[in-house]
Every structure is written in C-alpha cells, then in structure tokens.
Amino acid sequence: MVYYAIKRVLLLIPILIAVSIIVFLLLDLAPGNIIDMMQIENLTQDEYQELLRQYNLDKPVIVRYGLYMFNLLQGDLGKSDYTGLDVWQLYTSRFPNTLLLAVSSLIFGSVVGIPLGIFAAKRAGTLADNAVTFITLVGMSIPGFWLALLLMLQFSLKWQWLPAGGTEGFRSLIMPTICSGFVLMAGTTRQTRSSMLEQLNADYLRTARAKGVPEKAVIRKHALGNAWIPILTTIGGALSFSIGGSAIMEAVFTWRGVGSLAVDAVINRDFTMTMGCTIMTTTMFVLIQLMVDLLYALADPRIKSAYARPKIKRRSAA
C-alpha cells in the first residue's frame, strides 16, 4: 500500500510538467499580453518595446517557459507580472479561505446529505422520498449566484443577521457554505440514497434481519458500511474541485479565495500568477484523489489487495 502511495505521489511530477506546459502554451496563444491589459495611454512604440523587454515578453515562449521552470525548480513561484507581488505569499494568504469554504461545504454537504439520503432510501417510493429527490434536484439546478443573492437579500438586508460579504468571523461563513455546499449536498443525498437502496435489498441483509439484528444496526453497520465507496467518490470529487476555488462564489460574497486569483490572472495575461495557481491547484487535486483512493483501500479490503505489490500479475479492479 505504501508502495502504491509513493508511486502515485511520484507520478505527480510528470503530471505537473505536462499540465504546466499545456497551460503556459494556451495562455501564450491568447491574444494580447500584460502590457495591453494595462491600457497605458500615450505609449510610444519605443516605450512598448522597452516594456516588452522588461517583462521578458520579447523572448520566444520556450525560453520564457524555461525561465519559469528554472525558477520553479529552485522553489520560487515568482512574482506576479502584473503587481510585482510574490505569488506564493499572495496564494497562501488567500488559500486558507478557500480551504475553509471547501471543508465547511463538505461538512455541510455530508452532515445534511448522508442522513437525508438514508432517510429517503428507507422510505423509497413514498412521498417523502419523492420530495427529497425533488428538492435535491432543484438544489442542483439553481444557478449558484442566484441563490446567493436571494440569501443575501433575506439574511443580510431583511433580517440583518448575516454580513453581506467578507471573510471575517463565523457568521460570514454561513451563506457561502450553504450556497457552495448545496450542490454537494444534493449530490451526496442522491448518491447515498442510491447506494443504500442497492444495499438494503441485498441478500446478506436478509440474513442479518433474520438473525434478529435490530434495524438501526442493520442500516448503520452493514448497509452503510458497504455503501461507503460511491459516497466517498462523490465527496472526494467535490472536494478536489472546490479546492481550486470558485470565482463566482468569491465575487458574490467577497470571499477572498484563490478562485478569483486564477481568473484574474488569465484575464491579465499574468503568466506567473496563472502558472502558480495551476500548479498549486493541480497538486492538491492529485493529492486529494490519492487520499480518496487510499481511503477506498481502507474501506474495502478487496481494493486494498489490488493496490498491493503484485507478486503475480493480476487484473486490477475497476
């Protein structure tokens, strides 16, 4: 298992290299550069060339990529082309906010979603089940910023209970969590419901019930224990996506996260910043996927054996 984990972590390096090349080339492909973005009036051609030189933009893209990687390999993410601020500092000053939001959405989504899913599964086919299904589907379909604005109007203005933005204090976390976590909650509920349904009808549970195991234990220990994996996939997937931050949520709630950093960087044609964000996001994405896969192994011994160093070549499970 450890061997497997190390192998995956090492794989991170070629992935990062590939991703960085793709993103760098793509950004270079986009017309315009950072100097155009600055919209400087009265810029003569000579001054324009001089600025190009200052920002290394007169060099071919391979050279610029090389320069960037050279710095990166020394552990330096560089300074933002646009503002001159240190990329690492800027990123780390904002990342805790994104992480906080991601984790709290996760908690919100799971804590509400899983019990709701179990509830619906137990009452499959009834009005309650249909209502839950419907509400979750609606929740997945509402445009995020719409819900965000509606909540803000109700809670920040009408009732003046929650702040309309900012990242200070526990209160400002509530609305962004609900908005970001809603989709996750809906997905988790559906996933839980469907896996629980599969389990609840399984034969081995019939045995357990026949043995006289109380229903609650049947659900908790047996059914849920086997239903874990798809639920874990959903949650893990959602976490790895939200770790990149959501520019929309951040704009609406003035939540200082890394999502808007990345979007602004692309608009500004700020190579260093874009690369910095991409590399950090990719790294965390891959690490989270790895964590989820390792958790699979913990949950299911069949998978664990598949990860073990193969003494005989076997077909790996899905």
Added chain:
Amino acid sequence: MKKIRILIAVLVTLASLFALVACNKDEDKPSPSGESPSTSASSSESPASQSPSTPASPNITEDNEAPSALPVEEEGVVFADHIDYMIGDNVGLINPHHPAGDGSSHNNTCRMIYDTLYYNNPDGSSVPMLATKYETDDYQTWTFYLRNDVYFHNGDKFTAKDVIFTWQHALESVGSIASSNWDYIVEAKEIDEYTVEFKTATPYGNLLFNIGISVSGILNERAIAEDDVAGYYVGTGAFILDDFSPGDYLHFTRNDNYWGDLPPTKTQKWTLVSEASARTIMLQNGSAQLGGVSEADLSLFRDDDNFRINTVLSNNSVSLMFNLDDDLCGDLNFRMAVAHALKTDEIAIFAMGSLGISVDNATIWGYEVPYMNTNLPKVGHDLAKAKEYLDASVYGGETVEFTIMSGNDNMAAAVQDQLAAAGITISINPMDVPSFMVYTSAVENHAQMFSWFAMFSQNPVDTYRVNFYPEANNNRMRYNNPIITEMIDQSASILGEDAQREHYYKMQEIVSAERPCIPMYWMPGAMVYRANLGGFITSASAHYDFRYMYLTVE
C-alpha cells in the same frame, strides 16, 4: 397518485422560491417615462479612472468643497473616527511609477498619501500645495519655491532633492502614469534646498495641471531604496497607508504630523466589494457609509432621506469608432450613414439607465473640457439622411463586424438593432481586454467598427493628441490628417483665451466633419453616501479627494 405527489412537490418548491423572490423585490418601481433601471455597463471598462462630477439630474446633490476647507465647526458636532468606503475596482499595487499603477482607487490613494507641488481644483484652477509659489516668464523655464515645514511619513524632511528624484524616477519608469505627466519637463535643477527649476521642451502653459495631478505626488528616495514595494507608500500626505492587502482593502490612518489642515476622520478603510448588489446591501445595512452603486439600484436610494447620491460624469465618452484603414469604414458616406442611424439617447438609457447622458453635441470633445465648440451642425438620428448616405456609400449589404469588450452587451445590442432599421447588418464580436487591445491596436487594427473610449483629458492641449495624433496609442481609428497633426503640435504654444478658443474650435470643426468616431454617451458613475457624510470632492479631472471626508455623529 405518485405523479400528483411529485407535482405537488414541484409547486411547493416553486412557490417558496417565488415567495423568497417576491419578498425581496423592492417596491421601487421606475417611472415609465424612460427613467428606468437598466443593467449598468460595468465601470471596470473605464480605462483610466472614473471622472468628474457634474449634476446630471436635478435631484442629485453635489459636494464640491475647496481642498483644505474643513467642515464648519459647530457646537456639539462630533465626527466619527472611522469611515468605511466600498470600492469596486481591484487595486493590486500602489505605485504611480509602475506601468500597472493606474485606476480610480489607485489614483485616489495617491491623493491621500502623497502631496503634489500644486493642487488641481475641480474647476481647473490650481492652488499651492508643497510649493508656495512659482515664477515663469516664458512658460518654458519655471521656478518653484517649496515649503520648508514638511516631513515624510518616515520622518525625512522634504526638500528639493525629493522633487528632482521624483521627476527623474518618473522619467525612468517606462509606461507609468507618472512619467506621462512628468515628462513634459525635460530638465530639472535644484537651485537651493527649497527651490527647483524646471525646463519644458517648448513653452507649455498647462504645466501646473500636470504636476498637480495626484499621481505626480512626491516620493521618498530612501524609503523606495529600502523596500521597492512598500517604499512607494511613503509620502508627505494627510493620510498614511498603514495596511494594504492587494485585491482586498486599503486602510489609512491620519497623519497627525501633517503640515496642512488635519483631516476630521482618524481612519478610513476602503474595501473592495466587486459585486454591485453586495455594495448596495452593505450601504443599506450600515456596513459602509459610502460606495459606488450600480445604476439599477439607484432607485432604491433616491427617495431615501438617509442617503444622498453623487453622480460623476467622465470627460471620456463611450464612442463607436471606425477603423479608417478598412475599405468600408474608410468611406465617409458609410460613417455618416451610421451616425444618422443611431439614436444615442436611447443607447445611453439602455447602457446606463437613468445615469445615461447621451452626447448630443455635434462636436467630438470632452464633457467638461474648456473650449467646446457648440456651433457645429448636429449629427443626430435621421433615418432618411442615413439611407441617403448609405446609398451613396460602398456598402453592399454585407455584415459588418462590431468589436466590443465583454460587458458592453447592452450597448452593442442596441446599436445592432438601430443599425438594422437603417439597413445595416452588423455582427457583435466581444473580446476580453487584452485581446481587444491587440485586435484594435493603433499600430495594426484588424477591426472594422469597434466601441472604445474617446479619451478627453481636462487639459485641452492633450485632448486631441490622445485620440487623433498619428500613431498615438489611443488613435485606434488610424486617423491621420496632417492639418490636425500640425494643429495639435502647435496647441501647447498657443497662449491667450481667444487664440486658444479659435484654435480648438477650428480643430473640432475639421474632425467633426470627418466623423472618425461617434461619441454615444458619457461614462457615468454614481456614489451613494449617508446623509451625514460629507467633505469629499469628485472632480472633473477623474481624481477624487477623500482626505477631508467626515461623518457627523449626533
């Protein structure tokens, strides 16, 4: 039975959604006479800064006070220690000597933390600031006498050396907004500790304006040498920038050792809230006392006695520009056809709502720039004339490409619809800022028609240079008329009001007849503030002054 249950669930959820929306819909309904809310084009499209304040509607107030005038001290009037101001533009750095150092809030910050040699009043006059007086015989050699009681935020004493340093550093910083203002001065000399002498290349009457702008603030060499980021925050100004989180907020504390009148407010915090609706909510629930508000939400504040509105209009106009190198757009008949097909007052309302003020003069000039020629014939909506010009033109029914920056959808859709009525078909081509700049570049413009800003500085000398000088960065129209070029070159040396008036009137007449661009509406912005707040200045030259802002507390 199940089908019905699902339907009930559908209805219940929809009903609760409606309830949520309905309860929060504000009762303010616009009057149908055309003063209706519209989506405001994002003012992030504004190239340099938001601009001057001029009352556009009768019910909008204006606060215009002299820079150092403190609010009237009355019995029992207490000022709040702190004011929260919500800004909408993203400030990434504070450095007027950096090419990226520009923008509304950036320049307003410069005014807070730096002092300039002279200070520009909204009406165009200049009053002494760091300099006590100046002398010049020929508008080419200038001598400035400086104050001797000024200290920087880091304790250093202000001397002539700092002025020379600022000038030199500005000239070295390619592309910065400071350099574009300081580079009129080609030579600077320190006469003694508190006297400097400047020489301009040619006689230049408007030097005071250029050195009085907020971004021409005097910097401290030692601070910059120690820290090439935070060193730029050190100035001699009335406020100290003691906490700056890029893209987040700026926090100012009063400089208690200030040489001039002490500001009434101890601390100010300018926070970035990019979502306009959030700013509105924050104003309404008291988290902020001042902020830019989207046009659509203005109606919420108009009838509220707790708030006042200050409208600012820019000298810049959003204009429909033609690429004169293009076969179709280079045809004057086509351009005139377009000009007569547009209903600029409607475009103004669609784009800016009740804040929309269309450009209705026939001339191409700045809103508040002196010497506007009002004698020229109007080029307004006239479908008959439009069709006449169109028939005379080389237009053969093809689709013309209209390039815009993303976010100006409303204006573009209105233009498309109006031109269709005249028989001109256009397609809308949105691009993000850098792509747009490259596509419509002054050096090689690939667009046909595009919308951009005709930028008019408060300084008439620069006004046509920026837009119509060949190879000028903002001359995306590829306009090249040798007569105009020569007149622009002469502008700086023309002295005397009558001579200037004749000169600029003539220029406007020539350019207007050629219609290289069609100004549509002025760039507006609205600031909403608490009724007990006052003391800030919104001026014609796009640089505001928040130093003497106060909030009275009962």
Added chain:
Amino acid sequence: MSSRNRKEQLITKKYRKRSRFGEIFHSIKKNKGAMVGLVILCIIVLTFFASLFISFSAMTATSAANISRPPSREFLFGTDNLGRNLFLRVVYGARYSIAIGFGCTLISLAGGVLIGAISGFYGGLVDNIIMRIADVVSSVPGMLFTMVIMTAFGQSLGNMVFAMGVTSIPLYIRITRASVLTVRGNEFVEASKAIGFSSFRIIYTEVIPNGMAPIIITVTTGIGMTIMAAAGLSFIGFGVPPPSPEWGGLVSSGRALLRTAPWISGFPGLAIMLVVLAFNMLGDGLRDALDPKLKR
C-alpha cells in the same frame, strides 16, 4: 376454444419477450419520476421547434418605451432592460442551451467512450498511458481551459461547445473504463473470445451495451451540468456573444436588476432549472430501469 386462445394471448402478452430497449422503455414507463422528466423534455423539444418560428429581428427588437416591464398579457415574461420581449428570447434561447448540452455531451461521448473502452479492454501499458493522460487533462482547470480557448479562438458557440466537451472527456473515459473492466470479467466475454470473435466485435456488441448504464446516467446528469457551466461562463463574461439569448447569459444579464426586475433572471433561470431537472429525473429513471439489482 376462443377462451383458451384468449388466455394464451393474455399470458403471452404478459410474458412476451421484449427487446432490450423495449424492456428499458417499459421500466421507465413504470417510474413516475422518469416520466415527468420525459414529459418536460418533450416540452423542451417542442420549444426548440417553436423557436424556429421566431425571427431574429423579433427577439432583438429593442424598445426604449418598454424597459423592464413586469410580466403582462402583452409580454408574457415581461421585458428586459433593453425593452426586448423576454418570452421570445427565452424560447429562442432554447436552441443554444440544447446545442451546448447536446453538443458538449456528444463530443465527450464520442471521445470518451471509445478511448475508455479501449483502455479498459486492453489494459496494461495502453491503459496506464491513457489514464495518465486523462489525469493530466482533468488536472487542467476546466474553466481556465475554456476561458483560454474562448480568448484565443474567439467567443463563439462552437468554441464554447468544443472547449467544454474536451474538458469532460476524461470523465467519460473513466466511467467507460470502469464499466468495461467490470464487464470484461464476465463469462459471455470469455465465451465470445473462445468462439473467436475479434476484439472490436466483442467491444461493440457485448461490452459497451452492457456497460451502458453508468454512461447513460452520467450523460443525463452531464447535460444539466454543462448548461449550468455555460451559465457560469456568461457570468464572468466569457459566454456566447450577444445578442444570443443563451439562458445562462440571460440570467447573468439580470444580475444587477435582481431586486428591481427579478423576472429578467427569473424566467431564464427557471428554464435552466427545468431542463436540468428533466434530465436528472430521466437519468434517475434510466438508472433504476437499467440496474438489475433494483428489478422488482
């Protein structure tokens, strides 16, 4: 005799063998949720055809006198801030959302299923390489990728569909591969191999049809998600160029007016919700229908 025939007929009818698709359709009919989804979908398809009757000029006609009018008999959905008839625009906009939803999914399906099937079936080095490439592609932030494509190649519907389709391919690769791996071990595949069917034929006739279920579910969910993603792109300014009334663009255009004219965002938002809902419910129904463990 006739009563016996009658009985025979009844029995035969009940146990009549249906084709696979017939079975699926029958299960869906029984699932009420899926039926509702199907009905909504039919409405949407009808809307699409209705939109063909709306002229371009009718839905772009601005009117300064009718700015932001609430819904009335004349304007079913009210008007937007340019005085345009919102109802016409929403109906017309069905084209774009459907194009985006179906177009992206088609691209992802075409690329993803084929590559995924190959990857899962052949295994080994081929599988490894493909999966690593899929990892790389999914690590590139989707929104970033789409933004850059739109910037580099111009903002158009086609580019948006292409970019979003490409970013979803890894997902379909993964799902197909997982299905294929599961099915691969089954006896009938061994049997087919023993008979001597070519690999291609096996993939085509046995593996893909049996592994369809998760793919179908992902497709139906995916269509909804794609439409939402397009709305998100319009929000940050990278949507379909104006005056195209793509639903997401309509919702974000009403953003500033949410308090004074909520119907501008409201109706398009409702339309998006309905489409996403329909596809999700249909997807649920399909999954229930296709899942052997749930057969009752």
